[in-house]
Amino acid sequence: MADRSRRRRIRRALLAALVAFAVAVPVSGAARPAAVPAPAPTVLGPLRDASPAALAQRYAVSRQDIRAAGRAATDHGDLKRAASLRAMAAPGRQFMSFDGRDGGRSVEVVGELPSARRIAVLVPGAGVGLDTYGRLRRDATALQRELGPGGAVVVWLGYRSPATVSTTVLTAERAAEAAPGLRALVDGVRAVRPAARISLLCHSYGSVICARSAPGTAADALVFYGSPGVGVEDVSGLRTGARVWAGRGGEDWIAHVPHLRVRVPFVATVGFGADPVAEGFGAEVFDAGDGGHSDYLLRGSRSLTSLARIVDGAEPLEVSR
Missing domain, CATH: 3.40.50.1820 (Alpha/Beta hydrolase fold, catalytic domain)
Incomplete structure (x- = not known):
């Protein structure tokens, strides 16, 4: 005991x-760096359809959102974040959703x-x-x-x-x-x-x-x-x-x-x-x-x-x- x-x-x-x-x-x-700004993403509903066509559409919309966040990171001067987002937006990547905020x-x-x-x-x-x-x-x-x-x-x-x-x-x-x-x-x-x-x-x-x-x-x-x-x-x-x-x-x-x-x-x-x-x-x-x-x-x-x-x-x- x-x-x-x-x-x-x-x-x-x-x-x-x-x-x-x-x-x-x-x-x-050191003090925390300022948050990297990003635009609001496209509103996507819940996952209801896993057909190739439906998923391809979701992937395309998310790629656009990632690229928009990448441009915002570049404008903000955060080159590390921008590089990461460029990789995420590469052809063939499949994001069902993305929000850079x-x-x-x-x-x-x-x-x-x-x-x-x-x-x-x-x-x-x-x-x-x-x-x-x-x-x-x-x-x-x-x-x-x-x-x-x-x-x-x-x-x-x-x-x-x-x-x-x-x-x-x-x-x-x-x-x-x-x-x-x-x-x-x-x-x-x-x-x-x-x-x-x-x-x-x-x-x-x-x-x-x-x-x-x-x-x-x-x-x-x-x-x-x-x-x-x-x-x-x-x-x-x-x-x-x-x-x-x-x-x-x-x-x-x-x-x-x-x-x-x-x-x-x-x-x-x-x-x-x-x-x-x-x-x-x-x-x-x-x-x-x-x-x-x-x-x-x-x-x-x-x-x-x-x-x-x-x-x-x-x-x-x-x-x-």
Whole structure:
């Protein structure tokens, strides 16, 4: 009992240090740059038709919106943002929606959604935005190639991702804001591809969003990887009929984040509770290899193989004991 109490105090101290670090670094750094302006996007209705013609029209409209945002970024003098947007607007890219305002929102399809039998929805974590979108696209492409014909990847950047080092990343505030949008996206994909197998692949802070959207989800599988916790103490708290998986790379620093939820007076509840890969959580644990926090979808990795197998509805690589 004494050992358990001591461990709890140590973990609370570590979490307190993490909170202090998250507060001190942004405050002591330089002022945030001014937001990059972007025009309001074309209003597109919910996804109701996944025919090639209907999707081609959505993709064309979104490409126009991306190019308009790129021109605004150039006029603003943000050449990095403009270059990123030029890449996103390239021929062959397939965005179902795009909004360049307030940090940016987008939904991109890699693969052919009209014929997809297996669909992975990628939900990214902290520190992801329009300026770093290339890495997310790289990961989605690697996964789609691993899935092969009949597999499609939907890249959902549907929320204002918190900075990796910030107080925001320690709370569920952004996740609560984002969850309805993710649920709507999955519902839309299910409506237009009712026979397809849909898997939510939730990385890092993205796993908190997926957990918030889990009750009654239309997805067949929830996959948490590189997760700081998901805001519930075990699988039953997710209130979902989806199969729940969890994995963590051997070199992922997230393993050292205390898995607690602590109320900080006058601030918020920080931390996300139980570790999804812990035996007591109740998720099925897959082999995520030895990679780091950003390595789960690297080509040739064990984690990519496991994730693709889960999306396929097959058993992933087993964890070595």
